[in-house]
Amino acid sequence: MLEARKLSLDDRLRGATVEIPAGRVTAICGPNGAGKSTLVRLLAGVLTPTNGEALLDGTHLQDMKPRERAKAIGYLPQEPQIAWDLSVRNLVALGRLAHGGARGGTWQGPVDAALSALSLERFADRPVSTLSGGERARALLARVLAGEPRFIIADEPFGSLDLAHQASLARYLRDQAEAGRGVVVVVHDLGLAHNIADRVVLLKRGDVLADGPPEEALSPANLTAAFGIEGTWLGEPGERVLSVRAQ
Amino acid sequence: MNRPNLTLLACLLVAIPLSLIAGRAWIFGQEQGTALVIIADLRLPRALLAVTVGAGLGAAGAAMQGYLRNPLADPGLFGIAPGAALGAVLSFSFGYAASGWLLPIMALTGAGGAMALLALLAGRGGGIALFTLAGLMIASLAGALTSLVISLAPNPWALSEIVTWLMGALTDRSWADVALAAPLTLIGILVLIRAAPALDALTLGEDAARSMGVRMDRLLALLVVGVGLTIGSGVAVAGIISFVGLMVPHLVRPLTDRRPSSLIVPSALAGGLMVLVADSVLRGLPLVSELRLGIALSLIGAPFFLWLLLRLRRGGTLGLT
Numbered sequence: 001m002l003e004a005r006k007l008s009l010d011d012r013l014r015g016a017t018v019e020i021p022a023g024r025v026t027a028i029c030g031p032n033g034a035g036k037s038t039l040v041r042l043l044a045g046v047l048t049p050t051n052g053e054a055l056l057d058g059t060h061l062q063d064m065k066p067r068e069r070a071k072a073i074g075y076l077p078q079e080p081q082i083a084w085d086l087s088v089r090n091l092v093a094l095g096r097l098a099h100g101g102a103r104g105g106t107w108q109g110p111v112d113a114a115l116s117a118l119s120l121e122r123f124a125d126r127p128v129s130t131l132s133g134g135e136r137a138r139a140l141l142a143r144v145l146a147g148e149p150r151f152i153i154a155d156e157p158f159g160s161l162d163l164a165h166q167a168s169l170a171r172y173l174r175d176q177a178e179a180g181r182g183v184v185v186v187v188h189d190l191g192l193a194h195n196i197a198d199r200v201v202l203l204k205r206g207d208v209l210a211d212g213p214p215e216e217a218l219s220p221a222n223l224t225a226a227f228g229i230e231g232t233w234l235g236e237p238g239e240r241v242l243s244v245r246a247q
Numbered sequence: 248m249n250r251p252n253l254t255l256l257a258c259l260l261v262a263i264p265l266s267l268i269a270g271r272a273w274i275f276g277q278e279q280g281t282a283l284v285i286i287a288d289l290r291l292p293r294a295l296l297a298v299t300v301g302a303g304l305g306a307a308g309a310a311m312q313g314y315l316r317n318p319l320a321d322p323g324l325f326g327i328a329p330g331a332a333l334g335a336v337l338s339f340s341f342g343y344a345a346s347g348w349l350l351p352i353m354a355l356t357g358a359g360g361a362m363a364l365l366a367l368l369a370g371r372g373g374g375i376a377l378f379t380l381a382g383l384m385i386a387s388l389a390g391a392l393t394s395l396v397i398s399l400a401p402n403p404w405a406l407s408e409i410v411t412w413l414m415g416a417l418t419d420r421s422w423a424d425v426a427l428a429a430p431l432t433l434i435g436i437l438v439l440i441r442a443a444p445a446l447d448a449l450t451l452g453e454d455a456a457r458s459m460g461v462r463m464d465r466l467l468a469l470l471v472v473g474v475g476l477t478i479g480s481g482v483a484v485a486g487i488i489s490f491v492g493l494m495v496p497h498l499v500r501p502l503t504d505r506r507p508s509s510l511i512v513p514s515a516l517a518g519g520l521m522v523l524v525a526d527s528v529l530r531g532l533p534l535v536s537e538l539r540l541g542i543a544l545s546l547i548g549a550p551f552f553l554w555l556l557l558r559l560r561r562g563g564t565l566g567l568t
Contacts, residue, residue, distance in 0.1 A: 046457045046458050065460075069460065070459050070460030071460075073458070075454070075455065075458035076455075077451075077454040077455050077458075080451060081316075083316035083449070083450045083451075084505045084567060084568070086504065086506060087504060090504055090506055091450075094447060094450070094451065094459065095459075097444055097447070097461075101444050101447075127568075128568055129568045140451075143451070147459075
């Protein structure tokens with residue numbers, strides 16, 4: 001279990017308490033500036049909290065060796081960068097770094113598995129600059145999967161993707177949760193969050209406003225409290241669409 | 248060893264004996280005894296020193312370009328070479344003639360001072376932007392202090408010594424210089440190789456690298472030590488040689504898979520080859536006095552840099568995505 005206990009960072013996040021279980025997709029939602037990215041970066045161990053604790057199975061992330069933490073928690077940053085024009089296989093193989101990289105011996109297997117999990121086999125030897133946005137997003141997620149982490153944290157992976165690629169990426173994340181991993185996704189699109197998540201954590205101004213199944217956490221009352229909008233959910237669970245009344 | 252490395256190593260192994268032949272005095276026209284002296288005492292140490300200095304510049308350039316994720320970065324930009332130069336120039340004011348060891352030791356001290364300052368300023372946060380700014384600041388401070396020392400030179404003789412030395416050359420170097428620079432450069436390159444996996448991770452940005460278990464402060468320390476040893480010892484024995492650290496990684500990058508880690512060793516080999524060839528060619532040129540190596544490489548390097556800028560303007564990627 002990955003936990004945030006009264007986690008704070010300056011005034012960007014103010015005492016957030018969240019539990020991330022394995023085998024579930026948890027969506028982090030909230031308006032701009034609510035502290036979504038800050039929360040997931042603290043949970044990934046990329047930032048150090050000013051107060052409170054980020055814990056993995058009861059151990060402080062700060063007390064863990066960076067490599068041990070990296071083996072357990074895979075993180076896909078918002079607006080990911082790929083500076084050098086690596087081949088897709090070499091990009092994905094970076095996910096084995098905490099395991100010792102090429103020196104770690106068994107990197108080929110997990111890299112091939114990650115490539116195949118995201119249907120990237122036929123791109124494996126292509127330079128990443130030749131990939132489309134959707135393919136690139138998959139390659140970056142494959143890098144995280146290659147590390148075989150127990151928790152996957154993705155900060156707005158859907159941002160730049162068209163609907164078809166959003167759906168397939170959501171499917172891949174779902175598969176990972178079903179394989180027993182804990183999946184945390186920051187999602188801007190509330191409909192998408194509603195439909196892909198088992199649980200939604202709704203943040204507002206650095207605090208947790210609601211935490212529960214999508215039907216509860218994203219209730220119209222909570223949407224009004226967090227975003228100041230009047231919304232109604234249409235459709236059936238799993239195919240929800242948010243209708244927002246014009247102000 | 249992979250193919251680019253083997254090819255470069257083979258070229259180097261061919262170039263070293265060839266460089267022993269070339270020079271103002273061609274080796275074949277000499278008596279056997281004279282030829283042996285020329286080779287053993289002058290040309291062999293000079294060739295090995297060229298390879299050492301070039302290898303250090305190439306490896307440091309590859310590492311810095313990887314760290315800054317910028318194919319236009321030159322290791323000379325970050326204060327360590329100017330720091331070493333300042334130390335060396337100071338030694339002239341203290342009477343260089345007094346001891347042949349004073350100059351390299353003061354140059355290494357200058358490099359060490361610049362490294363310590365760089366680590367102090369950019370260390371804790373370990374951010375790349377801070378590192379770049381701190382490096383540029385140290386470079387300009389060291390440059391200003393060097394100018395000050397030059398302007399206060401005790402006599403015209405010292406002034407001319409300083410200016411000539413700053414231009415960078417491998418003329419009249421001895422085995423003592425090789426013994427000083429080669430081990431330090433080798434250690435520096437090994438330190439940079441150790442930093443290489445973290446440089447690969449940095450391809451995906453600082454946040455991703457941290458999440459992959461990279462300690463940015465440790466990476467910075469490895470780079471400061473690695474670049475400090477390679478560049479510092481290079482300046483200590485050869486003065487300022489610019490642009491090799493910029494050019495070599497570029498020329499080598501297309502031969503590799505573009506991971507920063509796969510660039511360091513071939514850049515070291517190619518850097519050694521480039522400086523060795525340049526120095527040998529200059530030695531053979533029929534000029535009144537030998538063209539200084541540092542000047543010659545800058546004359547090649549600056550247009551090369553402009554050509555890279557033009558390529559970037561025309562939409563070239565220089566190995567970036």
